[in-house]
Structure formats: C-alpha cells, structure tokens
Amino acid sequence: MTDRADDEPAYSEHDDTSYDATARVVDPGGDDEERRIESALRPRRLIDFPGQPRVRDQLGLVLEAAKRRGTPPDHVLLSGPPGLGKTTLAMIVATELEQPIRITSGPAIQHAGDLAAVLSSLAEGEVLFLDEIHRMARPAEEMLYLAMEDFRVDVIVGKGPGATAIPLELPPFTVVGATTRAGLLPAPLRDRFGFTGHLDYYTADDLTTILTRNATLLGVEATPQGISEIAGRSRGTPRIANRLLRRVRDFAQVHGKGVVDHPAAMSALSLFDVDDRGLDRLDRGVLEALCRRFGGGPVGLSTLAVAVGEEADTVETVAEPYLVREGYMLRTPRGRVAAPLAWTHLGLTPPAGGGTSAQPLPFEEGEGRFTP
Template sequence: MSEPLPESFDPALPQDEVELAVEGALRPASLAEFVGQHKVRGQLQLLLDAARIQQRPADHILLSGPPGLGKTTLAMIVAHESERPLRLSSGPAIQHAGDLAALLSSLVPGEVLFIDEIHRMARSAEEMLYLAMEDFRIDIMVGKGAGATSIPLDLAPFTLVGATTRSGMLPNPLRDRFGFTAHLEYYDPSELEEVIARSAVVLGIGLPPVARAEIARRSRGTPRIANRLLRRVRDYVIVHGGAGPGRGGQATESDVHAALDLYDVDAIGLDRLDRAVLDAVVRRFRGGPVGLNTLAVTVGEESETIESVVEPYLVRIGFLGRTPRGRIATAEAYAHLRVPEPGGALRIDDL
C-alpha cells in the first residue's frame, strides 16, 4: 500500500511540484500494488520473472484497451520490476524514420522504451521498427537516388512496450513482433472502490465505504476517471470543509453528491457531452438513426471526439446502438432521460 502524503508536506512548495508528487504517488509501483486486470498481471509477472532468471531483457509487450485503464502505469511497472531505465515517447511524436532512429540509437542496454498511441506512428517509422524489434538493428539510408547506400546500425537490446487504444489499426507485421499482447478490460465497481481507497490514502482524504461506492458508480469502469472525480471531491472538501493545506480532510456521501453534481457527472457517470449527444438523438432526431457527422454538428463537437470518447460508453451501457444507417437510441436511453419512448424503441436485448 502506498504511503499517504505526510502531514508535514510543505505547503510552501510550488503547486506544480506538489501535483507531480501526488501524481507519482497515485501510480502503483509494482504489480502487487496494481488493482484489477488479474489475468494480465499474472501473465506479465511470469514474463518478467522469466527474463530476470535468464538475465535478458523482457520480450516486447503490446498493451491495448480503452484510455485510462493503466497502460502507462503498467509500462512503468515493467521498467521498475525489471530494474531497467524507462524512456517515454508517443506515436504522434514519431513522424519520420529519422525520429525513431535517433530514439533507438540513444537507448542503453536493457532499457524499456514505452511508445504510447503506437498506432499513430508514421508508416516509414513502423517499417524501421520491424527490424529493430526483431534483430536490434536498423538500416540508415545515406544519400538519394542511385547513389544511396544503406548503413546498418546495431542497437542495444531493449524492451518495447507499446500502448494503443486501437489495436486494429496496427499493421500485422508490427503486431506479430510483440512477444506478449494484452487487452485491458474495464473495471468492476468493487475494483474501482479499491483504487479509490488507495488513492484517498495518498491524497489524505477520509472516505466512508458508501462515499467510495458512489464515486465508483460514476467512474465509467475507468481508474483514471475515478481518480479525477476523487480529486474534485477533495477540492470540494478543502473549500467547504476547511481542510489544511496539502490535506484532503474528511468527505461524506453528501460531499460526494454535491461535488459531482457541481461538475455535471450524473449517477451513472454521464457528463454534459454524453447527455447532449443522448438528448440530440432522442429529442432532436426522434431516436435516430442519425449519422455521426450530423450528430457532431448538432452538439458542436468534433466527430472524432464523439466516436472515440462519448460513443463507447453509451454503447457499452446500452443507451446507443450503431447501425449501417446511423446511431439509434434504445429504450434504456429514453428511460434515463425520462422521455416517453416511441413504440419502436429498441431494447438492449434487441441489439
């Protein structure tokens, strides 16, 4: 269990340093501390133990799943438990083969390289990565045209940990070069309560079980959201409860309700944008079907945001359905908005 921030935590420290310290403390440092994802944890533990016994870098690891489930934290744990340094990068930052070559050539033996959103790398960089992952070597092209030559460059052995929210966008040659692939699942409410209890200790805020359960219910199965909501509850208690600097105080169930209602997070975790999308489909388009672009214009948001941030949760809880003709609202969506449903409204079991 992580230690809470000490009572003597210096309030005179710059706020950004305080937040960095808190953020670091909220992340579990080992697989034993990591809550949830039991199968993935067991598989990772075996992979790391085997590499340690054989005194070699661990096989390359691909972590896929929705945002906020712990992919970055697991990459940090891989480096920590392997007792290896960690290098952080992201797919959007690697837009040329030269960017990747510079990154790979600077790695030290055994280093763990984490590339977030790896599916967004440039295609030329992906092709260079094939050889680097398999043979720990890259080919540098010097010159252009008929006079161009390829110079091989040996790399230090390393472990690549890739994270993606869209594993289907990875080319098969890249996916096949990972020695271990794991898909992270959404958390159960009981697991989220464990996450919240641990984070509350770190933040120095007291939470009775009923308050933890309320935050868990509104966290959409995602630890990142649970921690974000807990921070807002802490802020509410600090402002309205007179807690000291650097401490969270004691929160009650009514504090949780008041704080999350203030931030427009309803009883099942829907926020303002979720409800705007749902309301548009139900009231403006009479349950649908409605196209994604039309829906995005109606609520004043980018279609990519609707598709990647809003829709997955609404579909998962059975409020929206995707059809070839567009998005449709289910009977459960009508019930949540307290709007009389038309006779043809679909139920979850019909989808």
C-alpha cells in the first residue's frame, strides 16, 4: 500500500460516525490491511469511476443538476451483485456534492428508534448511505418512508392510550441505498428513490483499466500480459480483481521477481484455485456435485448445498449467479441442471439428452431432486 500524497485530502472520522466532506474513503482503522487497501483503491470522483458508463452518466446528470439548483438531489438507489462499486459510488456522491457522508447498514437498524437517532443527527445536505437496505426492519422502513418524502419523523412518547406522536422536522438530506437483492425491497420504499441505477458485471477491458491503475497505486510493477490474465479470471467483478492482484503480487514477491507478469499470474491463480474461466473451489464443487453425483440434475438447492458442504444461501448468492450467467447451470421448475458447458469444463461426457432439454426460468423453484 502506497503512502498518501501530500496534496491528497486526509480522511477524518467524527464521533457521530459522520465523515468530513473532503474524505471520500472511510479508514476503518486498526490493523485490517485488506480493508485499508480496498479503501485506498477507491476512485474519489465520478469521472475517475471506470466502467458502468450508463449509470455513471445518469448519476452525473442528477448530481450536476442538483448542484446548479443548490438543493440536495433525489434519493439514489444502487442495485447489483456484490463487489461492483455500490459503496464507492455512494462515497463519490458525497464527494461531488461536497457534503459529509454517514454510513450504516440495514442489519444495523432493527428498530425505528435506531433510525430516528441517525436521522435526527443529520445535517442539512448530508448523505446517508444505507448498505443492504433490503435487510432493514419493517418498522424502520415505515419511518424511512416519511423521512425521505416529507423530511420528518414522528417520535412516539409514552405507551398505550396516553401515547403521543411528536413530529420532528429534519433538514433536507439525500439517502443513498445499496442492495444486492432489489426484488426484496417493498414497493413503497423503492418508489421513493428518484434515481435507480443497476450495476452490471464489468468487461475484461474495464477490469484491465482498473487493475492497471490499482497496480500503480500499490506500487506494483506489472506487465500487460499479467494484468490481462488476472482480469480474465475476475468474474467481471472489481473486488475480486483487486483481491487477485494482491495475491499475485504476494506470489511474485515470494516466488518470483517481484513483477506481476504472466507466469506469476498463472502460478499464483493456480495456487489459489482460480481456473482459467474464473471458477473457484465452490463453483467447481457445485458443478462436480451436479454432474458426478446427480447425473446433471435436476436437483434442489438445499440438496445441492448439502452435497458441497455449504449453506443454501451461500450457493445461491455466491456461486449460482456467475454459473448461470456464464451458461454452466440452468434454473428450472424442478431444480438446478448442469448445462453442456459444465460437462465440457470438467472434462466429462454428458449423458445422452441429459441436462440439455430443461428451460431456464427466472424464479425460485421447489427443493429436492426429482426424477422423470
């Protein structure tokens, strides 16, 4: 991790958990090197944000118009798979608006009082970032509706027939919500966001740009061939690309010449069980179970998760999106089915007609394996 430049703004954290407008990266403190490095690699301005051109241009228009009017912009909802830059964009929003940012998450707000405490301490124009907003408790969600629309909350004093609702006026502020599962957001909450941006997986060229920049920030000497190899195995996700870059750097420093070149990338990624298509241990375990144990399926999610020794949620949210997107696996009404590409990737021969006639569907199916 390279030292901060002298002319780069320092990042200051206040006791009320809000962050100075000049600080766009939250320093978590302590000895967590991985999180400090992730923070240091985040772009600080919208113009420096690589990839996602549609979302970047749309969000830039919303922010520029708000600045010209001199008012806070509409609330912003960012959705998409993990690791694509939702948190980074939230911090960029605060940077562009030159406002502080306050960070919390849905799981941390389990009572309406928790949200009321946060909202009542917001300053005018401040940005409130709610990560994993779909996991917020329902009473807090209902309070957030009123706060986002009318900038006030009703504080209940007392209990029973003598309870009194005291309206508390709030200064105008901007909520930036992030979610990996937009479908779980209730419609009343989703409709209160004036701008909704969906982040897609990155192209290999975008990841190459990101890795080249980050290698420079980390002070790592890298060749185009080494960067390209890492980008091709990063599953279209910058977070994964940055992690693999650091692991290849470590390998090059210990076993190589200190240069992230193609041989170092190949050897390091093989050591860390990342194959040439970006599949890791869990991905291959899922495909192995589908093809070898269940003859290509169909098999239910719970059964498949038990076969690989993982929780069903882990298989569904970590491995399955990439496998389905890349055509290794299908989701059908009767269960998960291995696609022909899965058999080919594992070097296996699919059974005659096995796993090729099922049609993928976008909804969740029942559990358990069924035979025709």
